[in-house]
Amino acid sequence: MxxxxxxxxxxxxxxxxxxxxxxxxxxxxxxxxxxxxxxxxxxxxxxxxxxxxxxxxxxxxxxxxxxxxxxxxxxxxxxxxxLDRHSLIKRRAPGKGHEVQLIAANIDTVFIVTSCTREFNVARLERYAALTLEAGAVPVIVMTKPDLCDDAQAMADRARTISDRVEVVVLDARGDAPRRDLARWCRPGQTVAFLGSSGVGKSTLVNALSDGPEIATQPAREADDRGRHTTTHRQMHLLGNGCVVLDTPGMRELQLTDTADGLATLFADLEMLAGQCKFRDCAHEREPGCAIMAALDAGDIDANRVERWKVLVAEDTFNTESLSGRRWDEKERAEGIRDRRARLGKGG
Ligand SMILES: Nc1nc2c(ncn2[C@@H]2O[C@H](COP(=O)(O)OP(=O)(O)O)[C@@H](O)[C@H]2O)c(=O)[nH]1
Ligand SMILES: [Mg+2]
Ligand SMILES: [Zn+2]
CATH class of the missing domain: 2.30.30 (SH3 type barrels.)
Incomplete structure (x- = not known):
């Protein structure tokens, strides 16, 4: 500082x-x-x-x-x-420690930023969306760099299949699109945060929003030579219109913990089906009377989405139990989660 x-x-x-x-x-x-x-x-x-x-x-x-x-x-x-928080974003701290890391509090809207490039990954977006819903904030997916992609709309349509609870906005982060297209959420008295991998355009968005009378609270030497903000740590910016914006450095690993409600909200359709399975502890693999398997067979739901849902639920269950003191074998954990990821073909 x-x-x-x-x-x-x-x-x-x-x-x-x-x-x-x-x-x-x-x-x-x-x-x-x-x-x-x-x-x-x-x-x-x-x-x-x-x-x-x-x-x-x-x-x-x-x-x-x-x-x-x-x-x-x-x-x-x-x-x-x-003071009591109306929302709290947290994750399992990276590394082997069994700790919960607080990311931000009292955020109204989380802009989950991704780019229309190879970085785009539905599983990662679902992870962020579940985390945001669990936190008590509103998730909005913001897709940057449409200019670097042949068919940004097709990519956006894939993002729209994630959940009807999550809006998707496609915009060029440079220029005046962010001010216009994010204005609904960036209102006076609101606090918004940008989350997402490094390089997707979070700081560019913050700069676009604060292009104008930002209340200067930033030490000069943390802006680059053109006066733009760079991100070395989590920092809030006060926009002239009374909106507060949080920029974050990219998070390389986003492990869920205590996110059962967020997952249930994001995957409400699957959770509802699961409630109709014959067995309460149905794993939706090959049990009789499994409503998920029936819906898959009928072609009503997407198999990849079901697999991603299972991965996140398994991970959340594991982390939640281990962080609350239950002793798990590291091997047990690694095997359970890796198995599912391997079936998905990627880490998410
Ligand atoms: N072509 C293009 N480049 C962009 C767009 N948004 C951001 N960038 C560029 O992507 C790079 C990384 O942006 P930055 O905001 O630092 O990403 P952050 O790590 O998420 O904060 C910068 O060079 C930006 O100019 C966009 O919509 N289109
Ligand atoms: Mg940045
Ligand atoms: Zn089932």
Whole structure:
């Protein structure tokens, strides 16, 4: 973090995305004692939090993530009270550790960014969509780089088969398309986040949206020589229109945990069918009375989609149990998940 940041004296809570949901959690006395601040940056060295006329660095140790609202304890910032979240995006931390990593809090809309190139992968999009639904945010798939693809619409049609709960927008991230086509979600008081692999255009989208009177909160040296933002860590940008935008670095591995509800929402049609299987613990492989197998045989549902659903459910079940303390053999885990992935032909 840098000390040469522009002044934030004229910052208001509204510009930071303060909503009724948070106001309802605090009394006048609370506000008197400890002003609300929002976590706008997460670094290894700690958090940065902004409030009305406030710009504070908070050392590591407080259980907050980017997007969180806290009542700032001026004397002991790490003791600041974190307000209840209306949404929380999390994943299983990469690596062998059994930990949950908080990605962002209090996001209204998640733009799941993919490009109309070889990067496009339905299984990965489903993974992000389930995570977003579980978090309590609205997923929107944004497909960039249509100019680099022969048939972007065909690709978009594939994305549209993911779920009727998820809208798909195709746009060139450069220029003014993002402002126009994402305006429905980027309204004053809303907080939106861009998730997706590295290189798909997330920062380009953020730049396109903030092209204009962005409230400058970014240290100069973290913008490149043309003044554009680059992404080294999770950071919120305050747009002039009162919308807050979170840019994230690409996540190489997105492991689900505690995502049963999100998966059930995303795959509502399959979950409903599964409810009609004869056995409650039906694995939909070759059990008698399996409604999923029957629908497959009848050609009513897509076999690949069913396989992807099973992969995600298996992974979520495994991670959820292991993170909550159940001891699994690493081999058992690797075998179960790899088996299914192999059948799919790719990692997703
Ligand atoms: N042709 C084309 N290039 C794009 C588009 N969107 C982004 N890019 C380029 O893709 C590269 C990666 O973009 P960036 O925003 O840094 O991706 P991020 O890693 O997701 O933040 C940059 O060179 C962008 O100019 C698009 O719609 N069309
Ligand atoms: Mg970026
Ligand atoms: Zn079944």
């Amino acid at each position: 840098s000390d040469d940041m522009p002044p934030t004296d004229d910052l208001t809570l509204a510009a930071l995305g303060w909503q009724e949901f948070f106001a309802e959690q605090v009394s006048d006395a609370d506000l008197e004692a400890a002003p609300p601040v929002r976590v706008t940056e997460v670094h290894r060295s700690g958090l940065r939090a902004l409030g009305a006329g406030l710009d504070r660095r908070i050392p590591p140790g407080v259980a907050a993530t980017v997007g969180d609202w806290m009542l700032l304890d001026r004397d002991r910032p790490v003791d600041s009270r974190v």
